[in-house]
Amino acid sequence: MALSFYKYQGTGNDFVMVDNRKLTFPADDEQLVKHLCDRHVGIGADGLILLQDHPDYDFEMVYFNADGRLGSMCGNGARCTVRFARQLGVIEDVACFLAADGEHQASVERDLIQLKMNDVKGVERIGEDYYLNTGSPHYVRFVDNVRDLDVYEEGRAIRYNDRFSAVGTNVNFVQRLSENEIYVRTYERGVEDETLSCGTGVTAAALVTSMEGAQSPVAVKTPGGDLKVLFERSGDVFKYIYLVGPAKLVFTGSVTI
Ligand SMILES: N[C@@H](CCC[C@H](N)C(=O)O)C(=O)O
DSSP: OEEEEEEEEETTEEEEEEEOTTOOSOTTOHHHHHHHHOTTTSSOOSEEEEEEEETTEEEEEEEEETTSOBOSOOHHHHHHHHHHHHHHTSOSSEEEEEETTEEEEEEEETTEEEEEEOOEEOOEEETTEEEEESSSEEEEEEOSOGGGSOHHHHHHHHHTSTTTTTTOOEEEEEEEEETTEEEEEEEETTTTEEESOOHHHHHHHHHHHHHTTOOSSEEEEETTEEEEEEEEEETTEEEEEEEEEEOEEEEEEEEEO
């Protein structure tokens, strides 16, 4: 069967997008998803996303990690899905959609997609580090020089330690650039490598930076580009969280599956 796909990227976090409104994609085929995301023998991406109809929402986003497994929330992927939905004519400039962690609102503002994230209730301290869930689980460590860090090795050491090896976690390394500006590099669970950007990770990093004195909005640089995180904070409870950044179509194509 011929599969038409669209390749999108949001600050360098890239996704194979499939219009699955007719439910023809074999979503239970883990090996197929893994193959399509493979950068040597497939299309190549950090994840695969199905856009599907839903009776109560504009659409549903079904996200798989590059390892083929069904994933939790993906912030950059969600921003790309909103852009994709607009391209398909499923939405105009605003959307209310369903993802793995529940309902989300989003709006398209020229090049930027503004995505409302779910409230975050509770941030755990682990030594000098932080652990929280922004739709996906994130470990956050502040470092002095993030550009020179071996994110692959240091990220794996945390992701596969006794606490996290079974369920896994994403691992974010954060350098404070100024009071309200940070640089974030992320080791992503399910990709099992550093990606150019991770939306839920950037969100997690911005929220914990506010626990160290930053104010909303926090400007975030990543190896793949710039994002902005807005929020309201009360202790370790965060509401009205918005992730803002670009999402772009890279190319379209068709593969035989
Ligand atoms: N790239 C994503 C994060 C995706 C989730 C992650 N791979 C996991 O398994 O937790 C993002 O932009 O949020």
